[in-house]
Amino acid sequence: MMITDAEFSCMLSAQICTEKKTILSVDDILALIGDHCHGVIGQLTEDWGEVLFSALKRAGGTAFSNMAVGYNNVDVDAANRNGIAIGNTPGVLTETTAELAASLSVAAARRIVEADQFMRAGLYDGWLPHLFVGNLLKGQTVGVIGAGRIGSAYARMMIEGFKMNLIYFDLYQSTRLEKFVTAYGQFLKANGEQPVTWKRASSMEEVLREADVISLHPVLDKTTYHLINPERLAMMKKEAVLVNASRGPVIDEVALVEHLRANPMFRVGLDVFEDEPYMKPGLAEMKNAVVVPHIASASKWTREGMATLAALNVLGKIKGYPVWGNPNAVEPFLDEKAAPPPACPSIVNAKQLGLPSSKL
Numbered sequence: 480m481m482i483t484d485a486e487f488s489c490m491l492s493a494q495i496c497t498e499k500k501t502i503l504s505v506d507d508i509l510a511l512i513g514d515h516c517h518g519v520i521g522q523l524t525e526d527w528g529e530v531l532f533s534a535l536k537r538a539g540g541t542a543f544s545n546m547a548v549g550y551n552n553v554d555v556d557a558a559n560r561n562g563i564a565i566g567n568t569p570g571v572l573t574e575t576t577a578e579l580a581a582s583l584s585v586a587a588a589r590r591i592v593e594a595d596q597f598m599r600a601g602l603y604d605g606w607l608p609h610l611f612v613g614n615l616l617k618g619q620t621v622g623v624i625g626a627g628r629i630g631s632a633y634a635r636m637m638i639e640g641f642k643m644n645l646i647y648f649d650l651y652q653s654t655r656l657e658k659f660v661t662a663y664g665q666f667l668k669a670n671g672e673q674p675v676t677w678k679r680a681s682s683m684e685e686v687l688r689e690a691d692v693i694s695l696h697p698v699l700d701k702t703t704y705h706l707i708n709p710e711r712l713a714m715m716k717k718e719a720v721l722v723n724a725s726r727g728p729v730i731d732e733v734a735l736v737e738h739l740r741a742n743p744m745f746r747v748g749l750d751v752f753e754d755e756p757y758m759k760p761g762l763a764e765m766k767n768a769v770v771v772p773h774i775a776s777a778s779k780w781t782r783e784g785m786a787t788l789a790a791l792n793v794l795g796k797i798k799g800y801p802v803w804g805n806p807n808a809v810e811p812f813l814d815e816k817a818a819p820p821p822a823c824p825s826i827v828n829a830k831q832l833g834l835p836s837s838k839l
């Protein structure tokens with residue numbers, strides 16, 4: 480969506496891109512920005528760097544928002560140089576994305592897609608003791624790498640839903656998550672059940688060695704690129720389940736295909752791919768892989784919320800509103816019955832640009 484400089488009273492006019500291409504190139508976007516453009520709402524598939532930010536600045540623009548929480552497609556330093564505020568959409572997709580990661584975990588552990596294909600192919604000719612035997616989750620260990628908003632929500636789902644024990648690795652301690660597991664463990668114990676436990680790992684390798692199901696939820700940056708590589712795949716249990724709903728390049732996908740080929744009981748659930756929209760050669764043929772096309776945030780409520788937050792980021796900046804004080808608490812912007820607060824919900828480079836913070 481491109482916001483132009485035609486302003487009606489307190490409303491701004493918006494141009495919605497009707498281009499049929501799924502992924503816009505830098506040249507496509509340059510043409511859309513043109514000579515007059517105050518702000519742009521874009522997608523994670525676009526390459527926002529110096530070329531686009533300087534063009535946006537020349538066109539009179541001051542704001543760009545990804546319609547996504549992840550912004551590894553954005554060169555924030557280039558945006559800073561050009562004085563462009565960068566918005567993202569945190570919080571509104573936490574539960575939806577975690578639910579998809581949990582679904583991929585179960586689908587991979589219980590071989591649901593393989594069994595579905597078998598059924599549709601007319602191959603089922605009666606119950607057998609060894610037909611599509613998979614992994615029981617209850618009492619096993621779930622490993623989370625990147626226990627931020629989504630990683631923590633996923634952990635809670637797996638712990639509460641399947642009574643799994645937790646091991647996690649993050650650069651920061653997740654006290655809230657630890658307290659949740661402790662309290663749930665006490666609740667289970669009081670009801671005569673085996674309590675669940677938690678452990679904060681001192682290294683990622685510890686998670687990979689110990690967990691039965693591992694889900695990746697870090698940001699994509701230099702520290703997490705190819706975080707899962709041949710050496711780390713070799714550390715994992717032969718029957719482990721690996722899930723990725725963060726960003727494709729967090730896994731070395733060529734190495735993953737090799738590992739899947741060599742270890743038929745090792746299974747993966749993937750929402751994201753290294754060269755999206757493509758899969759590395761061989762992945763599509765792997766029966767031990769469940770693959771879906773980057774749909775983790777695809778619930779109606781979440782997608783509407785993402786669009787709302789992205790639009791309010793850009794609109795708020797154009798109107799000169801301050802930046803919302805807590806991007807983890809964006810609910811007031813999503814209340815359909817009340818006017819949104821006069822603030823930008825989430826601007827990631829607010830500090831660098833010296834933007835004022837909302838006192839609301």
Ligand SMILES: NC(=O)c1ccc[n+]([C@@H]2O[C@H](COP(=O)([O-])OP(=O)(O)OC[C@H]3O[C@@H](n4cnc5c(N)ncnc54)[C@H](O)[C@@H]3O)[C@@H](O)[C@H]2O)c1
Nearest residue numbers: 549576625626627628629649650697698702724725775776
């Ligand atoms: N598949 C999808 O549709 C989808 C949807 C939403 C988000 N995402 C991805 O998920 C990511 C996480 O989103 P979030 O809202 O939970 O963000 P978040 O910032 O709350 O969590 C990210 C966590 O990763 C941790 N981290 C950073 N570097 C790390 C490292 N080297 N090792 C371990 N942990 C590290 C951070 O400390 C933080 O706790 C986004 O950046 C985005 O790329 C994907």
Ligand SMILES: O=C(O)[C@H](O)CO
Nearest residue numbers: 546547548549572776
């Ligand atoms: O980062 C994000 O928000 C996702 O990948 C799309 O929902």
